[in-house]
Amino acid sequence: MQVMPTRIPEDVVTEIRERVNIVDVISPYVPLKKQGRNLFGVCPFHEERTPSFSVNEDKQIFHCFSCGRGGNVFSFVMDIDQVSFPQAVAKVAPLAGIDIDDKYLNNESAQPVDERTQALRELYQDATKLYHHLLVNTQAGETALNYLHERGLDDATIDAFMLGYAPGNDFLLDYFQNKKVDYQLLRTSELFVVWDDGTLHDRFSDRVLFTIRDQYGHPIAFSGRRLSADDTQPKYVNSPESLLFDKSNELFNLDLARDSIKKSHDVILFEGFMDVIAAFQAGVKNSVASMGTSLTIDQVRQLNRLAENITIAYDSDAAGQNATKRALDLIQQNSQMTPVVAHIPDNQDPDEYLRSHDAAALNDVLAHHHENPIAFNLRFLRQDRDFSNQNEVFDYIDQALHLIASVDEAVVRENYLRQLSDDFNISFDALTDQIRPMLMQRQATRQSTPVPQQAAPTYVDGLVELPEAPAFPVPDDDLNRVEQAERMLLAWMLRDNDVWLEVTQQPDFTFSDVSYETLYMLATGYRESHQLTTIDNLNDFMDYVQKPELIRILAAIQDIPDELFEDREHVKAYMQVMMQEEPLETQIKKLTQQLAEAKSMHNDSEIAQKSVEIINLLRKQQALREQGDR
Structure with missing residues (x-):
C-alpha cells in the first residue's frame, strides 16, 4: 500500500x-x-x-x-x-x-489527486490489466501474441510494458457495465467512442495495444495496431487527449527510463514505441519516444531536467530525417542538452536493425555512430539537390558556410571548410574569404545587446493583442481564439460568483482544453473545501494546485487588467466561442483529415462530398464570428 x-x-x-x-x-x-x-x-x-x-x-x-x-x-x-x-x-x-x-x-512523489482523476486512473488500470490478460492468457489473444513474438519481443518485455489485446464486440464496455461503472465516467475516459444516439462502443477492436503511461507509471492512453490485412482500416488508432492524457506533454517509457537517464545523464529519443521496447529488451534502458514524430517544447524541457546529452535515433527514411531536423532545432533552441544524431546503417529503423543484427550491434551504433548537429545539417542540406546544376552547388555552399560559421572552435571550422573544399574542388582560401564576413557579423551580433523598452500585451474585448512595436516575443504557444476565450472565462469565473453560476448552470458546459478543465475541477473542490464563493487570492490557489503547467495559466490570468471584467456581455461572447465555434473547429479538422485520406485513395466521390461539407462548415464558422463581432 x-x-x-x-x-x-x-x-x-x-x-x-x-x-x-x-x-x-x-x-x-x-x-x-x-x-x-x-x-x-x-x-x-x-x-x-x-x-x-x-x-x-x-x-x-x-x-x-x-x-x-x-x-x-x-x-x-x-x-x-x-x-x-x-x-x-x-x-x-x-x-x-x-x-x-x-x-x-517524505514520500512526496505520491501526489494526492482529485476524485475524478483517481477514478479515471483506476479505470485505465483495470482496462490495462484486462487487455494484458486477454493477450497472454486467452485463445482470443493468440494471434496478437504471435505477432509480438514474431517482432522479437519476449514474454518478460511484453509484461514489463503491459502490452495488450483488444477484441471486438464491445468487450471492454460489457466488462465495465457488468461492474456498474458510471456512464459519464466511461464517456469521459475516451476509452470509448460515442455514437450519435449516445451509446458507447469500444474505441479499440481487434488490435495489439501499446500502453502509454505517465511519468509515475499510471496508464493514461493506448495506441492500437491493426492485426487484420484490411487496408480500409487505419494501421494505428490512438487515444485522443483526455483529462489524463496530453500528448504534447507525455513521453513514452519515461516512467521506466527516468532513473537510467538521471544516472547516465544521457537520453535516447526514438521515433516509435516498438523502437523503445525493442531497445529496452536489448538493454538500452534510457530511451523514450514522443507521441508521434513531432517533438514538443514541453517534452524537450522535461528531458532537459533529467539529461545533459540526447541522442536522436529516428528512422532513416525521408519522414524520419525531416523529423530529426525539427527535433534537433527544437532541442538546440529550448534546452541545454548536447544533441547528437545516431546514424543507423542500411537505412533501417532501430527496431529493424536490432532484428537483423543483435543487441551488441545496436548498442554500438547508439554509442559510436554519431553525427553532431553541424554534420547532420550539412548532410540534410544535400538532400534532393542536383549538383550537376551550378546554381544548386553555389546555393548549397552558401548555406553550408552559414552553418560552419556558427561553430565556435576554429579548428573544427577549418576541418569542415577543408571537407567542403575537397567535395566541390573549390580552393580553401576562397571558402575562407567567403566565410569571413559571416564570422564578423556573428561576432558583432554577439557583442551588441540592445534592450528596447518593453510593453506588456494589451487586450481588446478580453482577447490578447500584442503591441506592434516594441513587442515581447510571441509565445510559442500563442493562444488561438478559443484558448483566449477559455482563459478569460475561467478568470472571470474565479473572481465573480455570478459568472460562475451563469456558466456552470449551462447544460453540457465544459472546457475543451484539458488544462482549463482541470483548473475548473480543482477550483470547484477548492471553493467547496474553503467555503468560498470567489477565489480572489490566486496565490493561495496556486499553492493548492501545485502543478507547474497549471500555475503558469493562473499567473497569466493574474496579469489580466481589471477593466476587462466590467462588461458582462463579454461572458456570453466567450461562451459562444467555446460552445459553438470550438466544436465547429473540431469538425473542420476532422473533415480535413478525412479529405486528405480520400485524396490519398483517389476516391473522387468522397473528395467532392468532404469538400462541400468543409465549405459549409467554414461558412457557418464565419457567420458565427461576424455575429460575435457585432
Whole structure:
C-alpha cells in the first residue's frame, strides 16, 4: 500500500509566502530592473537577449511573456531548482524564519489527486490489466501474441510494458457495465467512442495495444495496431487527449527510463514505441519516444531536467530525417542538452536493425555512430539537390558556410571548410574569404545587446493583442481564439460568483482544453473545501494546485487588467466561442483529415462530398464570428 505524504498545513504555507518578498528570492538568479510598476529581467528558463521576464512585487508573482512560465515564489523555486512543492516550501521557509518538519518531505512523489482523476486512473488500470490478460492468457489473444513474438519481443518485455489485446464486440464496455461503472465516467475516459444516439462502443477492436503511461507509471492512453490485412482500416488508432492524457506533454517509457537517464545523464529519443521496447529488451534502458514524430517544447524541457546529452535515433527514411531536423532545432533552441544524431546503417529503423543484427550491434551504433548537429545539417542540406546544376552547388555552399560559421572552435571550422573544399574542388582560401564576413557579423551580433523598452500585451474585448512595436516575443504557444476565450472565462469565473453560476448552470458546459478543465475541477473542490464563493487570492490557489503547467495559466490570468471584467456581455461572447465555434473547429479538422485520406485513395466521390461539407462548415464558422463581432 502506497503511503501518502503528509501535506504541509495551508496556514504554514501561506505564512511562509507572505513573510518573504518574491523579488528577494528571484534576484540571486535574475538581475531585475524597474520598468513602470514591474521589474524586468532576462528569463532564466530559456535563452533570450531581450528581457521578457516580469516580476510584479505588489501581487508577488512572476511571468515570462516569452516562454509562458509564471506563478508565485514557490513556483519559481520548483522550476529553477527542479524540486517538488514541499521541497520548494522548505527552501523558502528559512527566509521567513520558519522551520519545516522533515515529515512533510517524505514520500512526496505520491501526489494526492482529485476524485475524478483517481477514478479515471483506476479505470485505465483495470482496462490495462484486462487487455494484458486477454493477450497472454486467452485463445482470443493468440494471434496478437504471435505477432509480438514474431517482432522479437519476449514474454518478460511484453509484461514489463503491459502490452495488450483488444477484441471486438464491445468487450471492454460489457466488462465495465457488468461492474456498474458510471456512464459519464466511461464517456469521459475516451476509452470509448460515442455514437450519435449516445451509446458507447469500444474505441479499440481487434488490435495489439501499446500502453502509454505517465511519468509515475499510471496508464493514461493506448495506441492500437491493426492485426487484420484490411487496408480500409487505419494501421494505428490512438487515444485522443483526455483529462489524463496530453500528448504534447507525455513521453513514452519515461516512467521506466527516468532513473537510467538521471544516472547516465544521457537520453535516447526514438521515433516509435516498438523502437523503445525493442531497445529496452536489448538493454538500452534510457530511451523514450514522443507521441508521434513531432517533438514538443514541453517534452524537450522535461528531458532537459533529467539529461545533459540526447541522442536522436529516428528512422532513416525521408519522414524520419525531416523529423530529426525539427527535433534537433527544437532541442538546440529550448534546452541545454548536447544533441547528437545516431546514424543507423542500411537505412533501417532501430527496431529493424536490432532484428537483423543483435543487441551488441545496436548498442554500438547508439554509442559510436554519431553525427553532431553541424554534420547532420550539412548532410540534410544535400538532400534532393542536383549538383550537376551550378546554381544548386553555389546555393548549397552558401548555406553550408552559414552553418560552419556558427561553430565556435576554429579548428573544427577549418576541418569542415577543408571537407567542403575537397567535395566541390573549390580552393580553401576562397571558402575562407567567403566565410569571413559571416564570422564578423556573428561576432558583432554577439557583442551588441540592445534592450528596447518593453510593453506588456494589451487586450481588446478580453482577447490578447500584442503591441506592434516594441513587442515581447510571441509565445510559442500563442493562444488561438478559443484558448483566449477559455482563459478569460475561467478568470472571470474565479473572481465573480455570478459568472460562475451563469456558466456552470449551462447544460453540457465544459472546457475543451484539458488544462482549463482541470483548473475548473480543482477550483470547484477548492471553493467547496474553503467555503468560498470567489477565489480572489490566486496565490493561495496556486499553492493548492501545485502543478507547474497549471500555475503558469493562473499567473497569466493574474496579469489580466481589471477593466476587462466590467462588461458582462463579454461572458456570453466567450461562451459562444467555446460552445459553438470550438466544436465547429473540431469538425473542420476532422473533415480535413478525412479529405486528405480520400485524396490519398483517389476516391473522387468522397473528395467532392468532404469538400462541400468543409465549405459549409467554414461558412457557418464565419457567420458565427461576424455575429460575435457585432
